[in-house]
Amino acid sequence: xxxxxxxxxxxxxxxxxxxxxxxxxxxxxxxxxxxxxxxxxxxxxxxxxxxxxxxxxxxxxxxxxxxxxxxxxxxxxxxxxxxxxxxxxxxxxxxxxxxxxxxxxxxxxxxxxxxxxxxxxxxxxxxxxxxxxxxxxxxxxxxxxxxxxxxxxxxxxxxxxxxxxxxxxxxxxxxxxxxxxxxxxxxxxxxxxxxxxxxxxxxxxxxxxxxxxxxxxxxxxxxxxxxxxxxxxxxxxxxxxxxxxxxxxxxxxxxxxxxxxxxxxxxxxxxxxxxxxxxxxxxxxxxxxxxxxxxxxxxxxxxxxxxxxxxxxxxxxxxxxxxxxxxxxxxxxxxxxx
Amino acid sequence: xxxxxxxxxxxxxxxxxxxxxxxxxxxxxxxxxxxxxxxxxxxxxxxxxxxxxxxxxxxxxxxxxxxxxxxxxxxxxxxxxxxxxxxxxxxxxxxxxxxxxxxxxxxxxxxxxxxxxxxxxxxxxxxxxxxxxxxxxxxxxxxxxxxxxxxxxxxxxxxxxxxxxxxxxxxxxxxxxxxxxxxxxxxxxxxxxxxxxxxxxxxxxxxxxxxxxxxxxxxxxxxxxxxxxxxxxxxxxxxxxxxxxxxxxxxxxxxxxxxxxxxxxxxxxxxxxxxxxxxxxxxxxxxxxxxxxxxxxxxxxxxxxxxxxxxxxxxxxxxxxxxxxxxxxxxxxxxxx
Numbered sequence: 087x088x089x090x091x092x093x094x095x096x097x098x099x100x101x102x103x104x105x106x107x108x109x110x111x112x113x114x115x116x117x118x119x120x121x122x123x124x125x126x127x128x129x130x131x132x133x134x135x136x137x138x139x140x141x142x143x144x145x146x147x148x149x150x151x152x153x154x155x156x157x158x159x160x161x162x163x164x165x166x167x168x169x170x171x172x173x174x175x176x177x178x179x180x181x182x183x184x185x186x187x188x189x190x191x192x193x194x195x196x197x198x199x200x201x202x203x204x205x206x207x208x209x210x211x212x213x214x215x216x217x218x219x220x221x222x223x224x225x226x227x228x229x230x231x232x233x234x235x236x237x238x239x240x241x242x243x244x245x246x247x248x249x250x251x252x253x254x255x256x257x258x259x260x261x262x263x264x265x266x267x268x269x270x271x272x273x274x275x276x277x278x279x280x281x282x283x284x285x286x287x288x289x290x291x292x293x294x295x296x297x298x299x300x301x302x303x304x305x306x307x308x309x310x311x312x313x314x315x316x317x318x319x320x321x322x323x324x325x326x327x328x329x330x331x332x333x334x335x336x337x338x339x340x341x342x343x344x345x346x347x348x349x350x351x352x353x354x355x356x357x358x359x360x361x362x363x364x365x366x367x368x369x370x371x372x373x374x375x376x377x378x379x380x381x382x383x384x385x386x387x388x389x390x391x392x393x394x395x396x397x398x399x400x401x402x403x404x405x406x407x408x409x410x411x412x413x414x415x416x417x418x419x420x421x422x423x424x
Numbered sequence: 425x426x427x428x429x430x431x432x433x434x435x436x437x438x439x440x441x442x443x444x445x446x447x448x449x450x451x452x453x454x455x456x457x458x459x460x461x462x463x464x465x466x467x468x469x470x471x472x473x474x475x476x477x478x479x480x481x482x483x484x485x486x487x488x489x490x491x492x493x494x495x496x497x498x499x500x501x502x503x504x505x506x507x508x509x510x511x512x513x514x515x516x517x518x519x520x521x522x523x524x525x526x527x528x529x530x531x532x533x534x535x536x537x538x539x540x541x542x543x544x545x546x547x548x549x550x551x552x553x554x555x556x557x558x559x560x561x562x563x564x565x566x567x568x569x570x571x572x573x574x575x576x577x578x579x580x581x582x583x584x585x586x587x588x589x590x591x592x593x594x595x596x597x598x599x600x601x602x603x604x605x606x607x608x609x610x611x612x613x614x615x616x617x618x619x620x621x622x623x624x625x626x627x628x629x630x631x632x633x634x635x636x637x638x639x640x641x642x643x644x645x646x647x648x649x650x651x652x653x654x655x656x657x658x659x660x661x662x663x664x665x666x667x668x669x670x671x672x673x674x675x676x677x678x679x680x681x682x683x684x685x686x687x688x689x690x691x692x693x694x695x696x697x698x699x700x701x702x703x704x705x706x707x708x709x710x711x712x713x714x715x716x717x718x719x720x721x722x723x724x725x726x727x728x729x730x731x732x733x734x735x736x737x738x739x740x741x742x743x744x745x746x747x748x749x750x751x752x753x754x755x756x757x758x759x760x761x
Contacts, residue, residue: 160505192538193536193537193538196535196536196537196538203536203537203538203540203541204540205540211533211537212537213529215528218525218528218529220497221493221495221496221498221500221501221525222497222498222500222529223501224494224501225499225502226502226504226505228498228501228502228507229501229502230505232483232507251493252493252497255489255491255493255494256491258489258491258494259488259489414573416534416539417534417535418534418597418598420597
């Protein structure tokens with residue numbers, strides 16, 4: 087599983103990168119990192135409850151993918167979606183308020199960390215049944231195709247989803263019907279606590295998608311530029327009407343699966359090795375080597391982000407609880423018939 | 425089975441009524457499309473969509489792979505993005521392969537997203553026993569779905585409802601599941617030439633009576649009417665209610681009837697334990713207990729997987745004779761065995 091864990095080669099994309107883009111990529115990743123570090127803190131303080139699945143370590147994927155999507159493109163994500171939602175433009179205050187269970191949350195406090203929704207951004211969750219969101223992505227794409235819109239649906243899921251039947255049913259249908267879906271498999275190499283070599287007979291996940299006759303690419307998910315370049319290629323092909331495209335992004339989750347996870351299934355050394363490939367550290371090092379980012383830049387970015395996170399927390403703190411009288415509101419569109 | 429309007433009636437079948445409803449839906453709204461296993465070139469496993477592929481083309485009448493989760497989920501996504509999909513699942517037993525999508529997504533997304541996501545999806549499926557197709561094609565699992573908040577569950581028992589419920593379901597902003605009892609497809613009857621959409625918010629009294637109320641739905645309505653006929657010959661005047669909509673239940677019609685007749689027998693092709701009949705029973709007890717003159721009786725399917733052999737299948741299911749006995753039991757009379 088460590089085939090991509092050796093030292094990164096600067097991707098060719100680097101040569102075209104300018105300072106503004108470099109700063110923007112760095113800022114995107116730092117935004118997610120700082121926001122989630124605060125979430126972990128607030129979880130420990132009892133402000134956030136339920137499950138909290140942190141994305142820390144995997145930020146290069148959201149940072150490489152999300153800014154390339156158009157406003158009209160749709161996104162279907164997983165329960166580890168804080169980073170996707172933030173970079174899609176879901177307001178940080180609404181995300182934090184959701185985790186606080188407040189009515190100002192992006193899902194009115196009904197969903198929590200795992201179910202962030204913002205239809206105005208075409209962000210369709212926040213789906214916590216592994217692989218269960220994939221068929222929905224097909225449907226969103228089918229509707230776009232049938233109505234003659236050239237939008238793409240970006241469908242994110244983890245490596246664990248690839249073992250599910252719904253994944254295979256969906257790959258087949260998407261390829262058969264040439265649906266405009268960009269599949270993004272965030273392979274962090276663990277299905278909760280089970281390592282990929284303990285649950286997959288074939289660990290090259292892109293190969294599985296390829297067997298359904300769709301184009302695939304397998305990239306280093308710790309390298310934000312590689313992610314970005316692959317996403318750009320994939321989006322162009324999907325938008326051009328070529329049917330679905332599949333990108334496997336090999337990455338690693340630095341934190342526990344969720345707040346309840348004692349991490350008995352992996353060694354501290356393994357985590358330590360992967361932390362050397364921290365996507366933020368890697369990118370910052372390469373960007374400063376090329377003179378795109380100066381020593382003060384990250385400090386400034388962190389200060390700005392910390393202010394944004396503090397504002398989000400204040401917004402969530404100041405929020406109110408949904409009245410219990412509205413408990414059954416929106417079970418159905420019409421009241422009184424849940 | 426006429427709807428009482430002045431338009432001339434013509435002979436048709438339940439199957440043809442379903443097909444007419446599908447055709448009208450596809451004609452009248454370009455957002456509507458039909459997808460499922462063998463709905464196109466084969467014409468539907470129960471021939472409900474015969475000819476529709478030819479009329480509407482493969483974009484709008486879509487044959488799918490055998491992938492219940494994927495195509496039901498795709499229906500959900502398409503509904504979320506402005507289409508009005510009709511998804512056909514071949515039988516209720518197969519729908520279990522899509523239960524994740526129906527429960528965890530279709531029924532859940534509106535509430536869980538704080539009201540942002542609507543899923544105006546219609547799912548049709550065949551249900552029920554009687555054709556000797558054994559334990560993996562014969563069950564009545566309507567109650568599984570009627571248990572789930574966020575869904576509407578319909579059981580058209582008549583040709584009018586087979587013709588008219590689909591259009592109303594397609595108007596609904598939320599997911600609706602239509603259960604078509606497989607034994608009803610070949611049933612013939614009269615249908616008004618101008619038959620169309622019907623309301624789905626009320627149960628229907630299919631036979632008025634004063635001595636006892638028989639409450640049924642789907643495939644057991646005709647059996648209950650047959651039982652009521654036998655009872656009439658024995659001097660017992662039974663009322664027959666067709667629930668029509670299994671979620672939400674029309675408590676008012678049930679309670680008003682039982683309050684008048686003071687006796688209730690519930691007929692349900694589901695298994696007795698945890699059945700829809702149990703739910704109806706509980707509601708009567710909650711709302712009309714002091715109006716009852718006798719304990720409520722239930723006639724349900726025996727608690728076995730539906731067997732293949734004809735005599736065993738018949739023995740497992742609610743039958744008119746069992747319904748007659750149950751009604752006579754509430755009257756304090758011995759059944760005829």
